[in-house]
Amino acid sequence: MSGAITSELTTLHLSVNNHPGVLSHVCGLFAGRAYNLEGVLVTPEAEGDVCRMWLVVKDDGRMEQIVKQVRKLHDVLDVRVGHAEPAVFNRLAGCLEC
Amino acid sequence: MSRLSGAELTIRLLENQGVTHIAGIPGGFNLPLYDALGRRGTIRHILARHEQGAGFIAQGMARVTGRPGVVFATSGPGATNTLTALADARMDSVPLVCITGQVPLNMIGTDAFQEVDIYGMSISATKHNFIVRSIDELLRVIPEAFAIAAGDRPGPVLVDIPRDVQAAMVELDALPAPGVPAPMPEPDKQALTRASELLNRARRPLLLLGGGTSSPEASQAVLHFMETLRIPAVMSLQGLGAIPHGHELAVGMLGMHGARASNMLVDECDLLVVVGARLGDRATGRLDSFCPKTGIIHIDIDACEVGKLRTPQVGITADAAQALRALLPLARHNDHQKWLERVWACKAEHGLHFDRTDEVCSPYGIIAHVAKVLNGAGLVATDVGQHQMRTAQAYPMTHPRQWLTSGGLGTMGFGLPSAIGASLAKPEETVVCFTGDGSLLMNIQEMATAVENKANVKIVLCNNEALGLVQQQQDLFFGGRLFGSAYTAGTDFVRIAEGFGMPAWHLDQEHDPESVLEQALRMRGPCLLEVRMSPEEKVFPMVPPGAANSQMIEGVNS
Numbered sequence: 001m002s003g004a005i006t007s008e009l010t011t012l013h014l015s016v017n018n019h020p021g022v023l024s025h026v027c028g029l030f031a032g033r034a035y036n037l038e039g040v041l042v043t044p045e046a047e048g049d050v051c052r053m054w055l056v057v058k059d060d061g062r063m064e065q066i067v068k069q070v071r072k073l074h075d076v077l078d079v080r081v082g083h084a085e086p087a088v089f090n091r092l093a094g095c096l097e098c
Numbered sequence: 099m100s101r102l103s104g105a106e107l108t109i110r111l112l113e114n115q116g117v118t119h120i121a122g123i124p125g126g127f128n129l130p131l132y133d134a135l136g137r138r139g140t141i142r143h144i145l146a147r148h149e150q151g152a153g154f155i156a157q158g159m160a161r162v163t164g165r166p167g168v169v170f171a172t173s174g175p176g177a178t179n180t181l182t183a184l185a186d187a188r189m190d191s192v193p194l195v196c197i198t199g200q201v202p203l204n205m206i207g208t209d210a211f212q213e214v215d216i217y218g219m220s221i222s223a224t225k226h227n228f229i230v231r232s233i234d235e236l237l238r239v240i241p242e243a244f245a246i247a248a249g250d251r252p253g254p255v256l257v258d259i260p261r262d263v264q265a266a267m268v269e270l271d272a273l274p275a276p277g278v279p280a281p282m283p284e285p286d287k288q289a290l291t292r293a294s295e296l297l298n299r300a301r302r303p304l305l306l307l308g309g310g311t312s313s314p315e316a317s318q319a320v321l322h323f324m325e326t327l328r329i330p331a332v333m334s335l336q337g338l339g340a341i342p343h344g345h346e347l348a349v350g351m352l353g354m355h356g357a358r359a360s361n362m363l364v365d366e367c368d369l370l371v372v373v374g375a376r377l378g379d380r381a382t383g384r385l386d387s388f389c390p391k392t393g394i395i396h397i398d399i400d401a402c403e404v405g406k407l408r409t410p411q412v413g414i415t416a417d418a419a420q421a422l423r424a425l426l427p428l429a430r431h432n433d434h435q436k437w438l439e440r441v442w443a444c445k446a447e448h449g450l451h452f453d454r455t456d457e458v459c460s461p462y463g464i465i466a467h468v469a470k471v472l473n474g475a476g477l478v479a480t481d482v483g484q485h486q487m488r489t490a491q492a493y494p495m496t497h498p499r500q501w502l503t504s505g506g507l508g509t510m511g512f513g514l515p516s517a518i519g520a521s522l523a524k525p526e527e528t529v530v531c532f533t534g535d536g537s538l539l540m541n542i543q544e545m546a547t548a549v550e551n552k553a554n555v556k557i558v559l560c561n562n563e564a565l566g567l568v569q570q571q572q573d574l575f576f577g578g579r580l581f582g583s584a585y586t587a588g589t590d591f592v593r594i595a596e597g598f599g600m601p602a603w604h605l606d607q608e609h610d611p612e613s614v615l616e617q618a619l620r621m622r623g624p625c626l627l628e629v630r631m632s633p634e635e636k637v638f639p640m641v642p643p644g645a646a647n648s649q650m651i652e653g654v655n656s
Contacts, residue, residue: 021218021221032222064405071401
């Protein structure tokens with residue numbers, strides 16, 4: 001994840017079950033299928049049973065396939081292709097600098 | 099109801115799923131499970147000699163019944179040994195549930211004895227996996243594991259159970275309902291309509307049948323569809339047996355070692371209906387040359403397969419039987435007679451012809467003679483290599499779930515244990531395992547399991563003292579430099595088999611090899627029949643790796 005995240009990227013909004021293996025399943029899918037994952041943000045939601053996950057993904061023409069593969073993961077409850085400005089991630093990175 | 103330990107509860111939940119056999123090996127961290135299994139006495143345990151063997155025994159059972167096979171392994175090396183069988187099941191969509199022991203929860207992460215992060219390691223080898231963190235979770239996880247393994251596109255599921263969860267106690271009134279797969283949604287109506295329009299316009303339609311058509315239900319739907327509409331079919335490696343060999347509408351296997359006729363007709367058709375096949379590279383050859391101008395209807399149970407490698411004109415996410423039954427009433431009964439005549443002429447001219455089938459002790463002769471004795475009965479397992487491709491080309495498969503072969507992962511060592519599993523699930527059947535010396539050596543320890551269980555498995559060893567398919571590629575594509583692929587130790591497999599306690603014959607040293615073969619196939623129990631062959635005998639025809647299917651290299655049997 002070198003350099004700033006540019007705006008040619010797509011954001012995927014996921015709702016996932018909250019347990020210790022979920023991030024491994026999601027990241028493992030991206031690594032195993034050679035999809036480009038540029039950024040990940042995860043926060044717990046509701047009673048803590050569910051997490052929201054934002055993935056910044058480089059669209060190399062395989063976005064439809066990526067979404068289908070992510071949707072197939074058993075712990076993924078919902079996937080939406082987001083319109084949020086990926087630059088949010090850059091601002092967030094600034095906020096988290098310490 | 100009663101007070102149960104986690105281990106006892108697990109066994110009850112497995113009974114509840116209708117599990118009849120478990121293949122596995124005990125060790126320190128799954129001993130509570132073994133103790134519960136033994137004391138309960140309701141499920142038959144098959145003691146494998148290596149956890150990979152256990153995985154393939156369970157696969158053999160799953161491949162012939164369609165129900166999830168169950169594996170037990172201990173933590174650490176026991177668990178890692180199952181990974182190849184799990185990855186293989188994932189590639190070929192075989193339902194498995196693998197239950198591994200794990201170190202106690204409070205020791206996880208301490209590098210404890212026989213600790214390995216099998217949850218992390220098995221993520222990419224399974225359809226899904228679980229680590230069970232409390233006894234209450236077992237009630238949900240075990241049924242869910244079976245529902246996932248058998249549901250939609252089947253696959254392997256791993257459940258890792260720490261030893262303290264196996265030992266914990268719970269009060270229980272009743273067991274939960276067994277996990278069953280959710281029904282597949284009805285195929286999309288619009289997609290069906292568009293598919294029927296393509297089908298009704300097509301002058302030269304062709305079906306490509308894959309592993310998704312290998313259940314008896316799908317096979318029946320396929321036969322009804324193609325016979326009603328008079329559409330011919332080619333098969334992928336896993337689609338063999340979906341329609342009987344010799345059926346007038348069956349062209350044969352396509353791809354790297356398929357019939358030239360199949361590859362030619364895929365090029366000539368004007369509509370390819372892909373049913374339950376994932377368009378793997380061994381089937382399609384170079385993808386951009388795979389029927390580039392042809393319309394494709396792709397029917398697959400897994401939405402990810404539709405459009406993964408090739409964008410179809412119409413994609414239908416559905417079970418094969420469901421989709422074909424829904425599509426048939428929308429289709430017109432067009433007259434394809436001219437196309438069928440072309441198909442039959444092409445099959446006659448460019449179909450496979452096998453060399454020396456009258457000689458028992460020859461590469462194709464042994465297959466032909468086994469088939470003649472069994473006469474349509476029996477189950478056929480193979481290992482991976484030249485013998486596998488020859489069996490796929492030449493064995494007259496008559497029915498679905500008759501054929502067990504490692505297609506996607508291409509795992510040498512698959513044959514013997516999966517044949518044992520098939521035999522345990524179908525004890526009345528004769529199971530033939532065609533293998534090579536390279537493959538057999540990779541799980542030869544399971545000979546002990548075969549003998550111990552009196553599995554009716556006939557090992558037909560095509561021994562060329564080499565990794566034959568490797569040498570074939572070295573000879574054809576690496577300037578004939580055969581390196582690292584000859585087995586020069588002169589291993590005596592007949593003595594090895596006898597050492598394990600099974601009868602064995604050097605078939606080519608027998609006076610009357612045909613009657614020895616027949617006698618061996620007709621007796622009960624395991625045995626080994628060795629046939630020597632030359633490593634120089636290649637499998638033809640062949641598409642060079644990375645080439646288009648139209649560029650088949652010819653040989654004596656093409």
